[in-house]
Amino acid sequence: xxxxxxxxxxxxxxxxxxxxxxxxxKTVDRGLDRKHLSQLKAGVWIDPNGCDHxxxxxxxxxxxxxxxxxxxxxxxxxTAPPNTATGAYKAGSTVTDPV
Numbered sequence: 081x082x083x084x085x086x087x088x089x090x091x092x093x094x095x096x097x098x099x100x101x102x103x104x105x106k107t108v109d110r111g112l113d114r115k116h117l118s119q120l121k122a123g124v125w126i127d128p129n130g131c132d133h134x135x136x137x138x139x140x141x142x143x144x145x146x147x148x149x150x151x152x153x154x155x156x157x158x159t160a161p162p163n164t165a166t167g168a169y170k171a172g173s174t175v176t177d178p179v
Contacts, residue, residue: 117143123167124159131156135169 117136124147125135131154132147147155160166 121168123165123169124157125165125169126160126162128162129156130158130162132159135165135167137169 115138120136120138120143122134122136125133125144127133134143134145134147136143149155
């Protein structure tokens with residue numbers, strides 16, 4: 081019982097220490113080719129509801145964010161059928177997808 085309490089306290093201390101981790105710049109890809117995300121090519125994925133999402137695939141990782149208009153509302157352009165990705169979203173990186 082005593083060792084279980086010590087293990088629990090140790091796990092709690094490690095968990096709390098992780099909360100104070102420094103913030104990272106999320107606009108930079110820290111993968112193998114280490115590029116700013118603006119250098120990668122984005123495509124558009126149409127979700128099941130017909131709304132657009134920006135998509136970037138740099139091989140090992142992928143990025144996705146909802147496409148919004150200037151008022152913050154979803155863009156649903158209807159340029160492709162639902163569940164379809166269009167554009168050169170795999171371009172801009174030399175890393176290929178794992179097979």
